[in-house]
Amino acid sequence: MKIPEIDLYLIAPEIIITAFGFLVLLLDVFLPKEERKGYLGIISLIGIVVAFLFTLPQMRSVKSGFEGMFISDGYALFFKITFLIIAFLTVLISIGYTQREGIAFGEYYALILFATLGMMLMAAGTHLIIIFLGLETMSISIYILAGMMREDKRSVEAALKYFLLGAFATGFLLYGIALIYGATGSFHLKDIASYIATKNLLRSPMLLMSLVFLTIGFGFKIASVPFHMWTPDVYEGAPTSITAFMATGVKAAGFSALIRVFFSALPAFRPDWTSIMWVICVATMTLGNIVAISQTNIKRMLAYSSIAHAGYILVAFVAGNDLGTSGILFYLMAYAFMNIGAFTVVILLGKKGEENTLISDYAGIGFKYPLLAASMTIFLLSMAGIPPLGGFMAKFYVFSAAVKSKFYWLAILGVLNSAVSVYYYLRVTVLMYFRESEREITGLQFAPASVIALILTVIGTLYMGIFPANVLSLAQRSIAGLM
Amino acid sequence: MAENIATIFQWLIFLGVAFTSIIASLLVITRKNTIHSALFLVLTFLCVAVLYLLLYSQFIAIIQVVVYAGAIVMLIVFVIMLLDLEQELRSGLKLFYSKVIGGLLAVLFLFGIIYSVVAKSPTGKMGSYTPDKVSANVKAVGEMLFTQYLFPFEIVSVLLVAAIVGAVILSKKRT
Structure with a gap:
């Protein structure tokens, strides 16, 4: 019996996140008073920062461990940093929001940390079992978080819908993994690639089926058309802080696993998946943008916009070159800032029992809450892709990657879609500044933590737009060795 | 001599368990009372577990009992209790189409099994039992x-x- 080498330093960020998750769960019992539950959020924040500090020094070298199941390369670390930033911002906006809505349980923060752990494993796993377990850890935590507001029917509906459809998608993913194992006899991504190359299994029906199933499984998590049906209802019903977490974290994690599996295990099938993804990509962009126009609820609008953004990111996935992949990393980080920022504004504009999530509620807030409206404008313009904001640079890299790989039509359709999206993003801005409010929104309480999150996201969005080179060069260094 | 008795004994167990499982699975789909159906399903699963044991696959046998007979049937019974199917049946639920489709699928699977056993010899080691x-x-x-x-x-x-x-x-x- 061979005892495997256990390198705990390699998984230090994961261990810290898990440990703090349990710590929060335990402390919850000893902090009985409702008003003291804010401390749990702060402990989670400390845990995320500590994990972040352990992630950064690992940047220096590429190390693999646990029988080659886990790798700490630039790609994994870039995603881990993205996930930790997302988790940090999510916890920040949650502190005020959960107390307002009466869901400030220790379990809430613990589940956010467990979900983050799952995401980190998805990015760092080089073994299909690890990737699958990471995905499940993330998904199960999110299903529960989506249904936290038990008294709200929409929240329960969101959790149930996401759970049932998600379980179904997981089944597809697992079936795909099983078929890959059946065809190649391995779960290791590199072994799968080399086995396919040596045995020339390009027309193996088993592997082609598994390709389809993996596309469905990951396509569900990143909310691409036609696996997007759950998105608007779940995003609308879930607690807003969790919606922000889902739209950024789950999407980023889905892409991290999708890129890792397709690029390092199934590169031989590129012609096959390029043609599938091309269609999915165009459908995702177009449907997301066109349906977003007719939405009256801001959370639903942002849900459709997040579908559209998944489409833009898929443009770079189809392009499949270095610029595209680093563009995806850049895009996901920029999207994290602007999207969490937008949801923070949505949270700040609501109060207990009165969420104010109709787009018409935004009329006139430009005069009443100028800073709130200004930051919302920054986030929306960034999502629309207007310079000098992060969203513009992200789209620029993504579309130029498509041009570089000669997918001219894809780039043209992407830019056209982006033009369509300007309409519904600007509509909110116009409402905020040029329309009198029909209904007074009063008595808003701005939780300090949420305001800090708002400031951080504004800074992040501006920074990535004005100084994109720093993050982009980091992303470019990160993907070395992946392709 | 002793070996002979062991083989005969194994055959007897096999025959008993196999027929019990067939009868039990027939009862699963013919009982009006859904709880009875679920309980016969447990019996079917247990019989299949014994079949696995005869094939020297203890692990699958244990998993069969724990996961199928234990967890999954528990879930089924739970759902039956939540749904109150009795009332639905009384209100005239017609199962004609599902019977036709289910029957067709069953025949299809039967042919699949016969094909894979008879026409296409299964891969791996051949023999009456999995090796010890x-x-x-x-x-x-x-x-x-x-x-x-x-x-x-x-x-x-x-x-x-x-x-x-x-x-x-x-x-x-x-x-």
Whole structure:
């Protein structure tokens, strides 16, 4: 019996996140008073920062461990940093929001940390079992978080819908993994690639089926058309802080696993998946943008916009070159800032029992809450892709990657879609500044933590737009060795 | 002589269990009372578990009992209790189409099995029983789980904790 080498330093960020998750769960019992539950959020924040500090020094070298199941390369670390930033911002906006809505349980923060752990494993796993377990850890935590507001029917509906459809998608993913194992006899991504190359299994029906199933499984998590049906209802019903977490974290994690599996295990099938993804990509962009126009609820609008953004990111996935992949990393980080920022504004504009999530509620807030409206404008313009904001640079890299790989039509359709999206993003801005409010929104309480999150996201969005080179060069260094 | 008796004994067990499982599975689909159907389903699963044991596959046998007879039938019974199917049946639920489709599928699967057994010889080692060599498969699985697959094993523990925490938080009384 061979005892495997256990390198705990390699998984230090994961261990810290898990440990703090349990710590929060335990402390919850000893902090009985409702008003003291804010401390749990702060402990989670400390845990995320500590994990972040352990992630950064690992940047220096590429190390693999646990029988080659886990790798700490630039790609994994870039995603881990993205996930930790997302988790940090999510916890920040949650502190005020959960107390307002009466869901400030220790379990809430613990589940956010467990979900983050799952995401980190998805990015760092080089073994299909690890990737699958990471995905499940993330998904199960999110299903529960989506249904936290038990008294709200929409929240329960969101959790149930996401759970049932998600379980179904997981089944597809697992079936795909099983078929890959059946065809190649391995779960290791590199072994799968080399086995396919040596045995020339390009027309193996088993592997082609598994390709389809993996596309469905990951396509569900990143909310691409036609696996997007759950998105608007779940995003609308879930607690807003969790919606922000889902739209950024789950999407980023889905892409991290999708890129890792397709690029390092199934590169031989590129012609096959390029043609599938091309269609999915165009459908995702177009449907997301066109349906977003007719939405009256801001959370639903942002849900459709997040579908559209998944489409833009898929443009770079189809392009499949270095610029595209680093563009995806850049895009996901920029999207994290602007999207969490937008949801923070949505949270700040609501109060207990009165969420104010109709787009018409935004009329006139430009005069009443100028800073709130200004930051919302920054986030929306960034999502629309207007310079000098992060969203513009992200789209620029993504579309130029498509041009570089000669997918001219894809780039043209992407830019056209982006033009369509300007309409519904600007509509909110116009409402905020040029329309009198029909209904007074009063008595808003701005939780300090949420305001800090708002400031951080504004800074992040501006920074990535004005100084994109720093993050982009980091992303470019990160993907070395992946392709 | 002793070996002969052992073989005959195995055959007797096989025949008994096989026929019991067929009868039980017929009862599953013919009983009007859904709870009775579920209980006969447990019997079917247990019989299949014994069949696995005869094939020296202890691990699959245990999993069959724990997962199928234990967890899955529990879920089925739970859903039956929640749904109150009796009332639906009384209100005249017509199962004609599902019977036709189900029957067609069953025949299709039967042909599939016959085809794969008769026309296309199964891969792997041939013989009436799985060799005793793999009979230590529980040990083998356990060993793999705690050495090569130690890391995934640990992740599963976090996954299960998350699920349990979720079950508690979603169902416990809130003050």
